[in-house]
Amino acid sequence: MNRLLFSFLFFLIGIGLSSQAAAETWYVKKSSTKLQAEAKARSKVLGKLNKGTPVDILEKSGKFFKVSAGGETGWIFRFKLTKKAPSGSGGDGDVLGALGGQQQIAARESAYGSSIRGLSPVSEEHAIKKGVSPASIESVKEMERYKVDDDALDKFLEEGRLGAYAD
């Protein structure tokens, strides 16, 4: 009788734990997101993940999530992840996609991403036609050319103890 009761209790505990531990899937928000060895901004970078990569959440520690992605396990700064699946893979996206709408737009946005550079010729021609000063056009081009590289941003965050470097 006792043996039966014990088995039943262990069974219940097992069910409880396994259902709670079932990993939840989140997604990487931006390409080149770092997967790190520890829940620390300065820890070793194991690899970089692409935008939209699904990751299984295994654990949370401070501002980091321990995740499993494509057979690799590591830590990611939590605000680099989103619970929302990439556009076009569910919800309203599918409804609109079926009608030939949002899904295509989302795919285009994802494909271009940061590859669209410079002031569009349509915009420049329009500005010239409207008699806007060349200096204003040049200022936009300069604004677009200005880049903050990843290392400089990382150093800035570290010095201010911000982002993944926050306590």
Add this chain to the structure above:
Amino acid sequence: MKTKTSFFILFLLGLLAWALPSYSFNFGDVLKEVEKSSRPPEKSPPKEEPEPAKPQAQQPQQNGGGGLIGLGDSLGIFDKKTSKILQQSVNTLKALQPIGYEEEKAIGGRLAVEVFNRYGGAYEDPELLRYVNLVGQAVAEVSNRPDIDYHFAILNTEYPNAFATPGGYVFVSIGLLKMIENEAQLAGVLAHEVAHITRKHALQTLERSRSLQGVSSLTLTVMDKDPGLFDKLIDEVSNTLFTKGLDKNLEFEADKYGREFAYRTGYYPGALKKFIQRLGASKKNSGSIFNSTHPTSRERYNLLNKSSSRYKKASLYPTLGKRFQVAIKR
């Protein structure tokens, strides 16, 4: 022996009662909490109902029983009334096709030229520009749309103002920078502008625009072929951004998202609210178009204040006043 066994069973039951909720704390509530942080701070304000689409030549199906709905109608799956309602919904969705990124960037780029043209041009201070870009990039990286390029510039005008144009262009005037007290406030201001871009506020205005009814698709090819259409687009958004201002609710939404993005970056989340209060009290603000294009500071402050309790231990987050003072050199 029996007592020992009963005690052990009770212990196990106790363990079970403790283990389940505590485990769900680790993997349930914690995730919910983070999800809450990753989500907008509050439910977005209700969006206006889109204008019904007018009949268009490009949409041959809209008056007939085309597509699956028409098929359902002819097979008797839907009655006439249901078919009509469904058809109208499809037409409305078609007429409101979201604007793609390439087109968004073309519109935003043209408006960015307009911003420089109207508001004093670029302010020349490479070090300050670098600093503004670093703070701006930091908040954009944790926004809900970090996968596009953001560009930040300083305008050479003493009037306090900040702008965002679609596609990732953000502007802050030197006048506004001089009013800011610390880096957390700057982050809040820039994040508010980034939020206008992530939420595509200006584009929403366009998609609902009466003057663009009858246009189902805004592609660069269409814009290129019809310069009048691009004219209309630019006039419409210019009028919204530089004269009328965005809908009040969109400004409130940008405040809430802006505060959230600054908080995610690690800044004191009360800083934007504090700056809005400061801006409201300033006489410098009276001549700025900021007044005519934004809700009152009191309204904005009160709304942020109402939802500020969700940021626990907010006072522990840094404002980085010293770093800001060095950057602005005062």
